[in-house]
Amino acid sequence: MPELPEVETVKNDLAPFVVGQRITGLTILWEGIVRSPSVREFREGLVGQQITGLARRAKYLLFQLGSGDTLVAHLKMSGALLVATPDDLGKYIRAVIHLEGDRKVYFRDPRKFARMMLVHDVASVVGKLGPEPLESSFTADVLGRLLDRHKAPLKAVLLDQELIAGLGNMYADEALFAARISPLRPANSLSGLEVKRLHRAIRDVLRLGITNKGASEVTYFRPSGEMGKAFEDFKVAHRHDAACPRCGTPIRRIKLRGRGTYFCPRCQGVA
Numbered sequence: 083m084p085e086l087p088e089v090e091t092v093k094n095d096l097a098p099f100v101v102g103q104r105i106t107g108l109t110i111l112w113e114g115i116v117r118s119p120s121v122r123e124f125r126e127g128l129v130g131q132q133i134t135g136l137a138r139r140a141k142y143l144l145f146q147l148g149s150g151d152t153l154v155a156h157l158k159m160s161g162a163l164l165v166a167t168p169d170d171l172g173k174y175i176r177a178v179i180h181l182e183g184d185r186k187v188y189f190r191d192p193r194k195f196a197r198m199m200l201v202h203d204v205a206s207v208v209g210k211l212g213p214e215p216l217e218s219s220f221t222a223d224v225l226g227r228l229l230d231r232h233k234a235p236l237k238a239v240l241l242d243q244e245l246i247a248g249l250g251n252m253y254a255d256e257a258l259f260a261a262r263i264s265p266l267r268p269a270n271s272l273s274g275l276e277v278k279r280l281h282r283a284i285r286d287v288l289r290l291g292i293t294n295k296g297a298s299e300v301t302y303f304r305p306s307g308e309m310g311k312a313f314e315d316f317k318v319a320h321r322h323d324a325a326c327p328r329c330g331t332p333i334r335r336i337k338l339r340g341r342g343t344y345f346c347p348r349c350q351g352v353a
């Protein structure tokens with residue numbers, strides 16, 4: 083599932099291809115991909131508009147349009163925005179955005195959870211999200227204060243987009259391993275030192291993920307169709323039964339609130 087580093091990579095790769103371009107047409111191959119407004123209104127609001135900017139907030143891609151409206155896209159479980167369709171990725175295209183000069187952006191999504199919306203006020207979609215963890219305003223103090231307000235398991239709190247934006251299952255596991263803290267600890271039980279370690283770990287794993295252009299597990303692809311290499315540097319995420327790179331103990335996987343959670347029981351102090 084695309085998380086902050088994957089969506090940031092899509093934004094960075096796609097921006098030079100789309101920003102400044104006018105939308106000349108729209109092909110909808112599966113109407114469910116348009117969440118709001120109606121497909122007719124969506125098309126009318128989009129076609130003829132220039133894309134003036136492309137931004138990311140949490141896991142949302144925000145295409146700013148000349149009209150002042152914003153095209154919001156969320157890749158959800160398996161979405162990809164492709165500028166070319168290599169042979170093996172031609173299936174599962176749900177929509178095509180046509181641009182000037184015969185450029186096309188293909189919205190591929192095998193599992194049909196991905197969505198697009200056209201909104202006047204982008205705050206109606208992203209207004210309630212928590213802080214961006216890579217911004218300078220996201221300090222260890224900010225993290226400590228928000229963890230202090232919650233006694234739920236730490237991992238579940240880290241995944242709550244209204245508390246911290248953009249962190250998902252893979253990078254939360256990686257951050258907790260790097261900080262050597264159990265995913266099961268109550269969020270408000272961390273010492274000041276542990277909060278500092280976790281804060282640094284969150285930023286480090288996200289930055290490394292972006293450097294590696296995201297993690298292609300199964301269905302995430304860069305707009306070029308290339309894979310992201312971030313999973314090659316994962317220490318615990320999706321590495322069930324592999325040895326902990328720090329101590330050699332087998333990595334364990336449990337379900338925590340329905341999400342597969344990977345950790346080293348020894349390094350992270352899980353009994």
Ligand SMILES: [Zn+2]
Nearest residue numbers: 326329346349
């Ligand atoms: Zn270990």
